[in-house]
Amino acid sequence: MISKETFKNYIGYAIGEIVLVVIGILIALQINAWNEERRNRKLEQDYYCRLLEDVMQDEALLAKLVTENTSRINMSNQMLHLLKQKSPSRKDVVNCMRGATVRTTFTFKPNQAAYEDIKFSGNLNIIRDIKLKTLLINYYSTTLGIANVVDVNSDVTVGMYYRLDKDFVELGWTDLPAVTETIDTALVDLKQFQPLDFPSPELRKRLISEAVFYLGTNARKNELYKAVNEEIQKMKSELLSKCPS
Numbered sequence: 001m002i003s004k005e006t007f008k009n010y011i012g013y014a015i016g017e018i019v020l021v022v023i024g025i026l027i028a029l030q031i032n033a034w035n036e037e038r039r040n041r042k043l044e045q046d047y048y049c050r051l052l053e054d055v056m057q058d059e060a061l062l063a064k065l066v067t068e069n070t071s072r073i074n075m076s077n078q079m080l081h082l083l084k085q086k087s088p089s090r091k092d093v094v095n096c097m098r099g100a101t102v103r104t105t106f107t108f109k110p111n112q113a114a115y116e117d118i119k120f121s122g123n124l125n126i127i128r129d130i131k132l133k134t135l136l137i138n139y140y141s142t143t144l145g146i147a148n149v150v151d152v153n154s155d156v157t158v159g160m161y162y163r164l165d166k167d168f169v170e171l172g173w174t175d176l177p178a179v180t181e182t183i184d185t186a187l188v189d190l191k192q193f194q195p196l197d198f199p200s201p202e203l204r205k206r207l208i209s210e211a212v213f214y215l216g217t218n219a220r221k222n223e224l225y226k227a228v229n230e231e232i233q234k235m236k237s238e239l240l241s242k243c244p245s
Contacts, residue, residue, distance in 0.1 A: 044126045048242035050114035051136070055235050057111045058143070062228055068103055069221050075099030076215040083199070083208050090198045093207065094172035100214040101161045107150045108228055110143045132238055139235045143228055150224050153217045160213055169193055170203060 079096035082088040115136065118124050127133045173179050174193040183190065199207060 040126050043123065044128065045243070047114060047118055047123070047127065048239055050117075052236065052239035052243045054111040054114050055139075055232060055239060058108075059229075059232050059236065061111075062108055062225060062232065065106070065108055066222065066225050068106070069218050069225065072100050072102065072104065072218045073215060073222070076211050076218060079211040080208065080215070083204055083211065088199070090172040090195065091175040093199070094175050097161070097171075097207070097210070097214075098176060100211065100218070101157055104157045104218075105151075105154045107154055108143070108147050108225065110140060110147070112140060115140055129242070132242065135235060135238055139231055142231050146224050146228050146231075150221055153220055153224075157214060157217045160210060167203075170195060170198075170200075171207075172198070 075096050079093060079100055082093050082096060118127070124133070127136070174183065174190060180190070
């Protein structure tokens, strides 16, 4: 009887110990889950703020590009104005042509630092807001698509500017400061490059056409940059609500 009673007590203690261990494990697991959830929420918040920072950098870059594009449009108009004059300055015309194309290949590319980190770290599931996640994916696909179209416009502009069937002497490239500085005047007489009559009717027609072409490609860029800005403002507005200053 004593042995049976002792055995029963032992079983009771053992079961009690097992229950306590199980409860301890469950509590530990729950604490770990809470800690993991807290870390994920903090990481999610950090991502929102990093994404906002990237989008604001996109906004600043776009503003700079729009300013440069506006300057190129102004130079295209100035080029057209000069070519409508009877005897325009060749130096002024070639400087306007250069101004209408300068830095045209410096185009928009969205900053993807935070977005790439989210994707390649496998943390996309941490973003709980389905609407924002969809907006985020659309933002980068749309802006990158527009950026590709801008690049096409830039490449065509550069191709027009450097067309090899041009007479670069008649166009006045020797009047460009960067070119003039590289000419050895001990060997080359710059006066020999001065035309008797500038521009010839054929060259005037061609330059007017090019000026309009530059005007058109830069105007198209402005349209594309306007579309990019709309995407930026949507993304920025959504992220500001997630990452208040």
